[in-house]
Structures are given as C-alpha cells and as structure tokens.
Amino acid sequence: MELCIQSDLMEKLAILTDAAKYDVACTSSGVDRAGRGHGMGNALAPGICHSFAGDGRCISLLKILMTNHCIYNCAYCQNNCNNDLPRATFTPDEICTLVTQFYRRNYIEGLFLSSGIVDSPDRTMELLFQTLYLLRRRYDFNGYIHVKAIPGSSPQLLEYTGYLADRMSINLELPTAEGLRTLAPCKNRKTILRPMRQIQNGIQAGALLESHELSAPSSHSLSAAVRFAGIDPRQKRFVPAGQSTQMIIGATPENDYQIMKVTESLYDRFALKRVFFSTFVNLTGDDTLPAPAATPALLREHRLYQADWLLRYYHFRADELLDETRPDFNVYLDPKCDWALRHLELFPVEINRAAYQTLLRVPGIGYLSARRIVAARRTGLLDFEDLKKIGVVLKRALYFITCKGRMMYPVRIEEDYITRQLLTDKTQIPKEIRHAGYEQLSLFDTAFLGINQAV
Amino acid sequence: MYTYICENSIDGILTGVYDAYADRYPRNEIHLQAHEPDNLSLFTQYLPVKADHEKAVKVARTLKSRFGQEFYETIYQAAMSGEVKGKSTIDKADAIYGTISLALACGDGTKTLLSLGEPCVYRVFELCRATGKEAMHLLGFVRFQELENGILFSSIHPKHHVLPILGEHFSDRLPEENFMIYDETRQIAVLHPAHKSFFLADTDNLDVAQTKHFSAEEAHFQSLWITFFRNITIEARKNAGLQSQMIPKRFQRDVLEFQAS
Structure with missing residues (x-):
C-alpha cells in the first residue's frame, strides 16, 4: 500500500513537472528575510541557484503545476484541453511535503506554483491559496514562494494569496492583444492587466504603510485579509519580491521593436521586477503555428534579454535601440555594441571624467565595473591596466574609451573598421548558442550587416 | 629582511x-x-x-x-x-x-x-x-542526506575554507535541524545541534560508516528529486556545455542529481 502511494506521487511529480517546465521564471531573488528560529526557511536578496538542468537553465524553485487539467484551449500550450496527455492533480499536502522535504535537503530555494484552470479561475486560485496557507502555517515554511495569479479570479483571493507569497506573476502570454485573441480565445488582455494593476497597487500601498510605520493596518482591505487568514500585515508584506510576467516569443509575428515597447511599458506602467521571454516550442502539433524548428530561436531570445538588461540597468529606452525602420536586433552584435556603433559621435569617452550614466553606455563596461570605476578614480587616475583589474572587457571597450586622454591603441573611429574588429570577438554570439546551430553563419557576412551598402 | x-x-x-x-x-x-x-x-x-x-x-x-x-x-x-x-x-x-x-x-x-x-x-x-x-555556489550546491538518527549530513570538497559562511547560512535557515557539513579536503566539519549555535570541529572521531546509514525515507525523496530534475529539462533546448559551465565539474561530484546518471 505504502509503495503504491509512493509511486503514485512519483508519477504525479513527473507529469506536473513536465507540464510546468515551459514557464520561464525560476528566480528566487528580490527579498532578504532572516530565519525566525523556528520552522524552516529564510531568503537572500540575490537568490540562490541550486542546480542546473540539462538545458543549462537554473533550478532554484520546485517548479510544478497544481494540476494540468485545464478548461482552456490556448493553442500554444501543451495543457490545452483538446490535447490528449496524462493528467494529474496534487493535493495541497503532497505539495507541502515535497517542498519541505526538498528544502531541508537543500535541493531547492522554495516553491514555484502554477496551475491549469480547474472549473473556474476562482476555484483554481482558491486551491493555490489553500496550498500556500498550509505551507506557511501548518508546515511553518519561511522560504521563497512564487505563485501565479490566475486571470479572472476575484480580487480578494488574489490579495489573501499575495500576503503569503514572495513573488506573484501573471503571464502576458503574447506580446499583443491581437495575438492573444487568435491563440488564446478564452483569455483577454483586460483580465490579465487588471490583476497586474491590483498587485502593483498592493505592493505600493504596503510600501507606504511601511514608510509610515503604522502600528495597526488602517485600510479596509488589509483588515479583511487579517480576518480571513489571520495574517498580520505588520509582519508579512504583500508580494515583497515584486511581480513578474512572461510572454511567448515566436508564436505570433511581432517584431523585436514591438516586444521591446511592450516590455518597456510594463516596467514603466506596472513597475514589474522582471519580464521574461519564452521561445516558442510547438508542442501541440497545431499546424496554424510555426513548426518546431531544429533549434529554437535561442539567439533571438538572448538578444531580447540583453536589451531587457539595457532597459533595467543601463537607462536605455526601447526607441534608442530599435525603431520602425530597423525593427529587429542585429544577429551578430549585442544591442549595446550595435547602439554605440550608430553613435560614434559620442565616443571616445574619458574614463577618468565621464559621468556614471555615460560609462554605462560604453560596450564592455557593465554596471558593476562602472560603479567600481567611479569609486576607484576618487583615489587616483585610472589606466587600462586598472580597468582590466576592475573587470572591464577591454577587447570591446577599447574602441570607445580613453584613459588620461589616450586610447589604448591608435584606433580609427570609423563604423566599418570598428564593426569588423568587434566581429572577431567570438563572445558576441555566446558559445552555447553558437554550438546549438548558429555556427554555419559566417561572422564576416558583412553584406548582412548593411555595412557595404552604406558606402 | x-x-x-x-x-x-x-x-x-x-x-x-x-x-x-x-x-x-x-x-x-x-x-x-x-x-x-x-x-x-x-x-x-x-x-x-x-x-x-x-x-x-x-x-x-x-x-x-x-x-x-x-x-x-x-x-x-x-x-x-x-x-x-x-x-x-x-x-x-x-x-x-x-x-x-x-x-x-x-x-x-x-x-x-x-x-x-x-x-x-x-x-x-x-x-x-x-x-x-x-561559498555562494555551495549555498546552493550542498546536498543533505538524512541519516538513520535524523541528522542531515553533507560532504563537500571546497577549494577555500567556506564552512563558517555555510554554517551561518544553514543554521539561520534550518534552526530545528541537527546538521553537519563535512569538508573532506580539510577534514573539518561544521556542526549544528537543533536550536543551538553552530561550531567547527575536526573530524578525527568521525565514524564514516555511520554517515552511510540513511533514514527509511531518504531513498524515496532522493528519487523524487531526481525525477523532478530529469523532467524539468526542455529537450528541444538541451545543452550539456552550458550546464557544466553553470555547475562546474568539481562541484558535481558532491551533488546528488549528477551522480545518478
């Protein structure tokens, strides 16, 4: 009997892991929380990676679905109700056992819980809430929890759940409302954006409360949460690690420019912590969708993430990187190099004088290096040797900088010349991706770059 | 001089x-x-x-x-x-x-x-x-195994003396557990008795045989974890090179899911 239960759990875990793996986010970052001396768990702001899967992605959280039964028929999703595949459902207790037993063996940093839609959005959200409540209360678990908010569920349920989770996310699914209409007829943009706004407001209200150090929760909604779940907002913050979202890239014909504009407005208008991109893999065999390629378009995804970092950490705007006339990222050069080559009039910059914001825009200088430069030059003038120690990638940066008024080598500040030099830098296309099938492209196929056409 | x-x-x-x-x-x-x-x-x-x-x-x-x-x-x-x-x-x-x-x-x-x-x-x-x-790597890569007597045991082979950092992290995280992390290179261990503070000790008296007697449940959770680990990989994106770049080989010898295959 015991054996039967065990193998049953094993099978469920296999099915519901498989069903969850196309969700991208597995980060455990954004919140610093010490242990409490009982139960188990704490959290570190940078997050911790516990393992790396066969595809090289970080495993930080136990990423599972509550159930892969679903009443929706989204065309891109393998859990689509028209799809014939084994289905399973965890009980809340099973999930809690897995999380706590994995956590104390240090396999994981916490839980990532999503779900197919059972019966209705409200019923599904209720199940997620119950699981989190059990995990936090009965199992005394203080580790990281990332939970999906189900579009279309009631605002109260969302709020109760938000006090138990560290991060919440609602998938945007597809970059445009148009794409959503064709591929996910059961979902619409409004039911996705409304809870996103609610979570944003909840986070901001929480921050406000905290800054005033109110001893008792004053707003009506807070006390409702207290009554219902016995949650004390003085001790437990609402979604402290912020919210994120993800969209599927390549299932619909949007270009990179449209995707970056959507990403930017999500950061601006919804104060998201992260926007994730998921390269489309055709799992349902639906022939109205792009066929499975030999290798998914990993390089495109890589460029989008590079640009995403430029938005979040480097003060770039989407309109600077791309526009209507150049709607897609350069395959051969990273977005920052590409931008710098089109703005050679701004370079070279003097390392010992340039403002932090200017340093951020130099290819080969990351935000950590920029910070170190600003700190280190207070004590003395910096030279190329010092930059190397600080961590600047000189093979990229040397065309764009001077130290004490001198460039590292005599360099022609000329787009053609620098482009050719930068292209000899193999890391422009990361090794993993080169090996995954991009090698056949010649790095010197300059016609593609439009260099010669400009002459 | x-x-x-x-x-x-x-x-x-x-x-x-x-x-x-x-x-x-x-x-x-x-x-x-x-x-x-x-x-x-x-x-x-x-x-x-x-x-x-x-x-x-x-x-x-x-x-x-x-x-x-x-x-x-x-x-x-x-x-x-x-x-x-x-x-x-x-x-x-x-x-x-x-x-x-x-x-x-x-x-x-x-x-x-x-x-x-x-x-x-x-x-x-x-x-x-x-x-x-x-130390940052090992905060994630340490794997505990539950022994017969309920102690969580882990052995590692670090280049640097990271046990004090690990001890502090895990005693904050797992206050109710008795655990021990054994640095095999240096032959010292960090020990944490439940609800007490951790300490370092040399391991002359460590009974290695005892660290191989696992609790009844241990094998079950290990195979559950390996099931999860295998199923989370997206086959279409398989990339062994990237995997061992992210978790270098020298750590893999002490990480459960990399021994099973």
Missing part, C-alpha cells in the same frame, strides 16, 4: 600581523608568509609565529573599530582562501599584511580597498572574491 612564517589560518595570519608590528622592524623589510619557505634566501631572518588567539582578537578588534565591519570581513574572507601562494602572486599573508599596513598609514579602510592599483590590495580583492564566489 624579516620574514614571519605564520600558520595558514585567520588566527595565524593576524598573530603574524600583531608580531610584525610589535617587533618594530622597518616596515619595508617585513614580509609575512602563510607557508613554509621552500627556498631560504640570504640575509633574511625567518621568524616562526605561533598562532595566538588573543593577539588575533586584538588585531581583529582594531580593524573593526578603525575601518569598519566591511573591511574586516574582506580581510577575513581573503584569509579563508585556499590559495596560499601562486607562482607569480603575492603570498596570502603578505597581501593581508600589506593591505592592513596601507590602511593604517592612510587611516581610511574603504579607500584602501578601492586602490586596486596596489598589488597587495588587488591580491586581497582576488582572494576575497574567490572565497565568496565558492
């Missing part, structure tokens, strides 16, 4: 610093070494230093009060590095001594740590970063 030969430990090195200052030889004639000299040089007096906890504590207290906690932690973390000497690099103890004397000369610890142009400061920076990086 005067070369102080210290024990390779935080107490040993800080005692060396203490003695070097107490003896009042000219600053530029003093060197510290955290390893036995493999080659004696002429006109050098070799002074063995006996690690003295009280002297080390005095130095540590001075560093903390004059230059702040961060400065001390950098020095401490550098001292825990397993790289004592390289072919062309400065000896660990000498780099630490050099950095401390620079800080004492200019009176500003933060400023000193930023002058990466100074070879000894840069060396301390490198050592500290290497230790910190490995």
